[in-house]
Amino acid sequence: MTVPLGGIPLADHAAVYATLHGCGFTDVWSSEVAGTDAFTPLALAAAWQPGLRLGTAVAPVFTRGPGLLAMSAAALAETAPGRFTLGIGASSPVVVGDWNAVPFTDPYGRTRDVLRFLRAALAGETVDAAYDTFTVRRFTLERPPAVPPAIMLAALRPGMLRLAGAEADGVLLNWLAATDVPRALGELGQRRPGFEVTARIFVCPTEDAGYARTLGRRMITSYLTVPAYAAFHRWLGRDETLGPMWTAWAAGDRRGALAAVSDDVVDALILHGSPEHCRQQVRRYVDAGVDVPVLALLPTPEVGAGGAAAVTELIARLGPEGEG
Template sequence: MTVPLGGVPLADHRAVYEALAGAGFTDLWSSEVAGTDAFTPLAMAAAWTPSMRLGTAITPVFTRGPGLLAMSAAALAEAAPGRFQLGIGSSSPVVVGDWNAVDFSEPYARSRDMLRFLKAALAGELVDHDFGTFALRRFRLERPPATPPQILLAALRPGMLRLAAAEADGVILNWLSPADVTTALAETKSAPAGFDVAARIFVCPTDDESYARAVGRRLIAAYLTVPAYAAFHRWLGRDRTLTPMWEAWAAGERKAALAAIPDEVVDDLIVHGNPETCRAKVEAYAKAGVTVPVMALLPTPALEAGGPTVLLETLTALGR
């Protein structure tokens, strides 16, 4: 499950984490956009739910310096030995440039260089090297973790997918259907045994199709108009179905852009239905090759009106 959950203060997440563990969820994965940072919710989970695995999906490679990112990862790996996976990725020009005042340039090279640095640093090595997009002088972690975390790389298209297969311990996928997983993983055939495939899957547990599709359309318009995701879906073959949305969005016609998104695209990319239906749809991702299917819970009328009791009941139902 993606954490933290919306509408629940971080200080109250212990009950959420315990409910997830009790419902059979094995992993808690954080993200980092404009809410919490990636590490704080997992640090709390490390203490509160010692049975669960933890992961970041993703920590941007631009918004922290190399040494700071290594220290943050090492600290969490020390707090949760053997249970933490570090997911990194380029993020987007909005998050990196507009919100963090960092130049978003050469995302592939920066991701490659940060991956190579982190592998060395988290193994306790002295790093004195010009990687290309950054150079470090004699950096060594004072507290290298006894069990270095696996490092997963977020990837959308062939170049980054092949880099993940060649140099990372796994790949992180996002915004794709079970059928799309097959397309993406065709680029990772050279990956070694044990290569993890994590995917964030948006889940809206409601039988109200019109509501779920309205939520899904807003998310699709917000994300898939970002150039990297637009290029990803062109590569996946959705050029014809999504071009009307892209054209309306570029023209500033936001309502027309939402209306142009076909139901079948929403149903491909957003899991919705009752909890049993949602579980079956998530299992389809696992059958397609995803080893770590990570639900991201979307709001529903019942969740918004029902408070903590309904939330915990829904988590339990999704995990059964």
């Protein structure tokens, strides 16, 4: 499950983590955009529910210096030995440049170099190296973790996917349909032993299809108009289906862009229906090659009316234990 959950204060997530663990969820994965940072929700989970695996999806490679990113990862790896995975990625020009005042330059090179730096630093090595995108002088972690975390790479298109397959411990997929998974995995090449495929899957567990599709259209026009995601979906073959949306968006016609997103596209990218139906749809990702499906729970009318109790009931119905 993606954490923290919307509408529930971070300080109240002890009950959320207990519910997740109790109904069969194995992992909690954080994100980092403009809400919480990627590490704090996981630190709380490590203290409150030590049976859960933890992962960042993702910590951007631009918004922290290499040394600080290594320190944050090392601290969490020390707190949860063998249970923490560091997911890193390039993020976007908005998050990096507009919100964090850092030039978004050569995202592939920066991601590759940070991955290589972290591999050495988290192993306890002294790093004194000039990478293509930055230079580090004699950095050594004072508290290298006894169990270095696995490092996963967020990847969309072939170049980053191949880098993940060649040098990372796993790949993080996002914003793709179950039918898209084989195309992405086909670019990974020969994988490292223990390589994991993780995918974030947007889930809106409501039988109000109109509500779910309206929300889905808003999300799709917000995200898939970002150049990296637009290029990703062109590569996946959605030029024809998403082309009218991109044209309207580029012309400043936000209403037209929303109207141009078909139900079929929404239904492929945003799972909706009863919790039981959503769980069945998630299985399609697993069948396609995803090892760790990470649900991103979207708001629903039912949960909005029922508060925290409704959220915990919904989690129980979505979880693996809900099957039996």
